Amino acid sequence: MYFTVFLITALVALILLACIAVALRGVSAPRSTLFGPVSYRGAAGHGRNVALSFDDGPDEEFTNQILDILKVHGVPAAFFVIGRYSETNQDLLRRIHAEGHVIGNHSYSHNHFGAFRYTRYWEHELAHTDETIHRAVGLRPTLVRPPMGLRNPLMMKTFRRCGYTTVTWSCRGLDGVTTTAKKILDRISKTVQAGSIILLHDGTDPFGQRNPQSTIDALPKIIADVRSQGLEFVRLDELIDVTPYR
Ligand SMILES: [Zn+2]
Numbered sequence: 001m002y003f004t005v006f007l008i009t010a011l012v013a014l015i016l017l018a019c020i021a022v023a024l025r026g027v028s029a030p031r032s033t034l035f036g037p038v039s040y041r042g043a044a045g046h047g048r049n050v051a052l053s054f055d056d057g058p059d060e061e062f063t064n065q066i067l068d069i070l071k072v073h074g075v076p077a078a079f080f081v082i083g084r085y086s087e088t089n090q091d092l093l094r095r096i097h098a099e100g101h102v103i104g105n106h107s108y109s110h111n112h113f114g115a116f117r118y119t120r121y122w123e124h125e126l127a128h129t130d131e132t133i134h135r136a137v138g139l140r141p142t143l144v145r146p147p148m149g150l151r152n153p154l155m156m157k158t159f160r161r162c163g164y165t166t167v168t169w170s171c172r173g174l175d176g177v178t179t180t181a182k183k184i185l186d187r188i189s190k191t192v193q194a195g196s197i198i199l200l201h202d203g204t205d206p207f208g209q210r211n212p213q214s215t216i217d218a219l220p221k222i223i224a225d226v227r228s229q230g231l232e233f234v235r236l237d238e239l240i241d242v243t244p245y246r
Contacts (some may be wrong), residue, residue: 004005008075027115030149030168034224036156042195042239050196051224051236052077055106055145057203058085058092058178062212066100066202066219073223077101078168078236080145083108083129085203086136102244103239104167105129111204115150122158126188139245142231143167143237147205148176165242169199173218178210181217188218189225198222199234 016221026034036214042049052070057063070077079096081103096103107114108128114121128138144164146155151166159166171191173184188198200215200222226233237244 016242027150027152035151035153036160036166038166039240040168041197043241046195046239048194048231048232049239050192050198050231051234051239052198052200053080053236054200054202055080056201056205057081058089059203059212060089061093062216063092065201065222067095067179069219071099073220075233076235078104079202080104080106080131082106082110082140083132084206086129086132090136094132097137101142102235103133104145105135105141106145107147110147113208116151118154119158122155126162128177134165141245142242143244162196167197169197171196172199175215176208176210179214180236181214184214184218185221185225187221192226192229192231194231197239
């Protein structure tokens with residue numbers, strides 16, 4: 001009798017743990033489509049192409065340096081901008097656009113607890129950020145990347161209903177925290193492959209602490225390393241076959 005009760009309790013606990021693990025994966029794994037479709041790598045048929053993407057700018061000092069490096073090396077990129085930074089960096093958005101890069105929405109406030117917020121909150125975050133981008137370049141993006149890649153079902157439903165494509169990544173430098181240029185380069189070099197969406201950061205999120213200088217130091221080496229592996233940079237919207245603006 002006791003053994004049967006123990007077995008049933010253990011089984012229920014196991015099922016609960018499995019459900020929690022699946023839900024956590026849906027919230028945080030860049031490749032999970034549990035709560036809706038995500039683009040985490042290139043569409044089929046894109047050969048040896050990869051795309052660079054930057055989060056958490058625009059930043060007066062660091063985004064300009066990133067743009068300088070991309071220009072020298074002829075590399076297109078995607079910039080997922082934070083709305084509250086875009087308000088005060090309109091010229092920088094114009095420079096990103098004028099130099100042939102694409103701009104995506106990375107929320108207005110980059111709240112770390114955004115994955116616990118729902119429809120009304122996300123409608124406001126998206127619209128408010130789009131407005132700052134539109135004011136600068138006259139375009140409204142269709143690409144969105146949730147802060148830290150964290151999602152919930154209602155948030156993903158809002159993204160879809162408002163016509164956005166959710167973009168995560170398949171290769172990252174883990175440069176959103178304090179690290180070194182060598183570690184960033186090593187991580188990208190070992191994990192990049194055909195179709196990769198590479199995630200780096202050109203700014204610091206409003207609640208984070210780091211120095212994006214390590215990313216700037218690593219970037220020219222990353223570009224050379226990726227090319228030495230026979231891979232070619234294309235713009236993110238081309239890699240995933242999506243029209244980037246409405
Ligand atoms: Zn971010």
